[in-house]
Structure formats: C-alpha cells, structure tokens
Amino acid sequence: MTKPNLLVTRRLPEAVEVRALHDYHATLNLADTPTTPASILAASAGMDAILCCTSDRLDAATIAALPACVRVISTFSVGTDHIDLAAAKARGIPVCNTPDVLTEATAELSMLLILAASRRAGEGERMVRADAWTGWAPTQLMGRQVSGKRLGIFGMGRIGQSLARMARGFNMTVHYRNRSRLAPELEQGAVYHDNDAHFLAQCDVLALNAPGGAATLKWLNADRIAMLPRGAVVTNAARGTLVDDDALIAALTSGHVSFAGLDVFAGEPAIHPGYRALENTVLLPHLGSATIETRDAMGHLALDGVDAVLAGRVPGNLV
Numbered sequence: 369m370t371k372p373n374l375l376v377t378r379r380l381p382e383a384v385e386v387r388a389l390h391d392y393h394a395t396l397n398l399a400d401t402p403t404t405p406a407s408i409l410a411a412s413a414g415m416d417a418i419l420c421c422t423s424d425r426l427d428a429a430t431i432a433a434l435p436a437c438v439r440v441i442s443t444f445s446v447g448t449d450h451i452d453l454a455a456a457k458a459r460g461i462p463v464c465n466t467p468d469v470l471t472e473a474t475a476e477l478s479m480l481l482i483l484a485a486s487r488r489a490g491e492g493e494r495m496v497r498a499d500a501w502t503g504w505a506p507t508q509l510m511g512r513q514v515s516g517k518r519l520g521i522f523g524m525g526r527i528g529q530s531l532a533r534m535a536r537g538f539n540m541t542v543h544y545r546n547r548s549r550l551a552p553e554l555e556q557g558a559v560y561h562d563n564d565a566h567f568l569a570q571c572d573v574l575a576l577n578a579p580g581g582a583a584t585l586k587w588l589n590a591d592r593i594a595m596l597p598r599g600a601v602v603t604n605a606a607r608g609t610l611v612d613d614d615a616l617i618a619a620l621t622s623g624h625v626s627f628a629g630l631d632v633f634a635g636e637p638a639i640h641p642g643y644r645a646l647e648n649t650v651l652l653p654h655l656g657s658a659t660i661e662t663r664d665a666m667g668h669l670a671l672d673g674v675d676a677v678l679a680g681r682v683p684g685n686l687v
C-alpha cells in the first residue's frame with residue numbers, strides 16, 4: 369500500500385522523525401530552515417498532510433491556496449494562533465494540536481520566569497559571564513522574594529492551573545482571571561476575579577498564561593499596567609501578542625513594573641529592541657515546552673492526529 373505524503377515543516381525530535389519516515393512518505397526540513405507562507409505552499413504540492421509548528425504562518429490566504437490533496441494540518445503546539453482556523457474550516461481541512469502533553473513543561477517555565485525575574489538571575493548570570501563580578505556584597509542584586517507573595521494568573525487553563533500548583537509550593541496566594549470561574553476542585557483555593565481592576569490590584573506577580581489571538585491582543589496595556597501594584601513582576605509564557613510592548617517597556621523603565629520575565633514576543637524572533645536595553649528583564653527564546661520528554665510527546669500526538677484523520681477517524685486532538 370502506498371504511504372500518504374506528509375510535509376514536516378521543521379526538524380522534530382529524532383523518534384518523531386523516525387516514526388514519520390516509517391509511516392509516511394515524509395518530506396523533512398533537514399536544514400531546519402524557517403518557513404514562510406510561500407515556502408509552505410511550494411512544499412505542500414502533492415501532500416496529504418502538513419505537520420507544522422508555531423513558527424509557521426498558515427494565514428487565510430495560504431490555507432485558501434493549499435492544494436486540494438491536503439486533508440489535515442496538525443500543529444506541533446497547543447497554540448493555534450498561527451493558523452487561520454476559520455480558513456481551514458472553510459476548506460474542510462481539520463486541524464489537530466498538542467494539548468495536555470506540554471502543560472507541566474510550560475508551567476515549569478512560567479515558574480522559572482517568576483523566580484528568575486524576581487531574583488534577578490538574568491543580571492547575575494550576565495555579570496558572572498562577563499567577568500564583572502567583584503565579589504559578594506550585602507546590597508548586590510537584591511531582588512524580590514517570591515515566597516508568600518500574591519500571584520495573579522491571567523488564563524487559568526491547564527497550564528495556569530499547573531502553575532498554581534507549583535506556586536503553592538512557594539506559599540504563594542493565587543488569584544486568577546479567566547473567561548469563567550473554575551469548579552472548586554480545580555480552583556484549589558485560588559481566588560477568582562470577575563474584573564481586571566480587582567484582579568490586577570492583587571498581583572505582586574502577574575503571570576500571563578492565556579492563549580493568543582484577537583481576544584487577548586495587547587491585553588496587558590498601559591491602563592491595565594497602571595492597575596498593578598507599584599513594583600509588580602510580570603511574566604509571559606503564553607504569547608507575545610498579549611502584551612503592549614511599548615507600555616510594558618515604559619513601566620519597566622519607570623519602575624512601576626520592577627522586573628519582567630518573557631519567553632514569548634510579538635513578532636518573534638524580531639523582538640522589540642527596548643527589551644534588550646533593559647537590565648530588569650529576563651528574555652528567553654520561547655522555551656516553554658522545550659523539554660526532551662515534552663517535545664517527543666508533542667511530536668507523537670501531532671502524528672496521532674494525522675494518522676486518525678487519514679484513517680477516517682476523528683482525532684482526540686482535533687481543535
């Protein structure tokens with residue numbers, strides 16, 4: 369039996385590529401060259417399925433122009449904001465993603481941002497690496513204690529809930545803002561807020577963990593930043609589009625926001641240059657799900673979705 373044709377847009381973990389090559393006529397991106405909509409279109413000729421990533425842009429025009437043979441798009445990500453879902457629906461192309469398997473890794477990364485930003489780990493690391501450390505000093509790089517503080521989580525989905533569990537280990541009080549209130553067994557004592565002003569006033573640390581897209585575009589703007597207590601710490605492990613960069617940079621400059629830990633950026637990898645100029649930022653290259661275990665699981669789940677659609681089944685990871 370002939371194997372279906374699968375386009376894999378970027379390098380994937382070895383075990384996932386081995387499976388893709390075993391089960392499909394897989395076209396791999398061995399040079400791991402970043403894609404453009406045009407390169408995806410060119411490569412999708414004759415493909416039954418596309419396994420893409422968060423760094424690929426499948427906008428409405430690209431999806432509209434995909435060849436008729438493409439029967440499924442499966443993304444190696446939980447986020448789907450890089451794919452125009454309405455355009456895929458209009459074409460009758462199901463989209464699969466990778467929920468659940470990256471929850472703990474991304475929550476860990478959120479916790480890392482909270483700790484690294486609050487405790488000035490980025491500045492310390494840069495100092496030691498630049499051979500600029502002249503020795504221990506009582507007032508050197510004093511940060512903000514995390515233990516016992518109030519953590520506000522914007523977006524209390526799976527990742528937000530996992531972050532809340534981790535934060536309780538630091539004796540943090542958890543507040544959250546979400547589309548709807550969680551059931552008590554999921555809330556685990558976290559305090560729900562039904563408006564931004566009440567929520568933001570409680571945030572010694574604000575962690576952004578909500579999906580990207582139109583509904584959250586520049587949610588953290590100057591007005592909402594002004595509602596934070598002076599000296600709050602801001603972290604973002606979700607999508608850069610949630611933040612109005614000019615407003616956050618102004619707040620980091622004035623000290624209204626003391627530190628920020630950012631793993632994601634609007635327009636990444638071309639980040640707003642203002643962030644690089646600030647010492648009080650910890651800047652990471654979108655590492656949320658980047659553990660060996662998680663990236664393997666994401667790849668296999670993305671392939672499960674392709675397998676299911678091409679076999680005429682409804683995938684468990686259908687968006």
Ligand code: DGY
Pocket residue numbers: 422444445446447448470656657
């Ligand atoms: C996702 O899954 O959406 C992450 O941003 C990439 O792992």
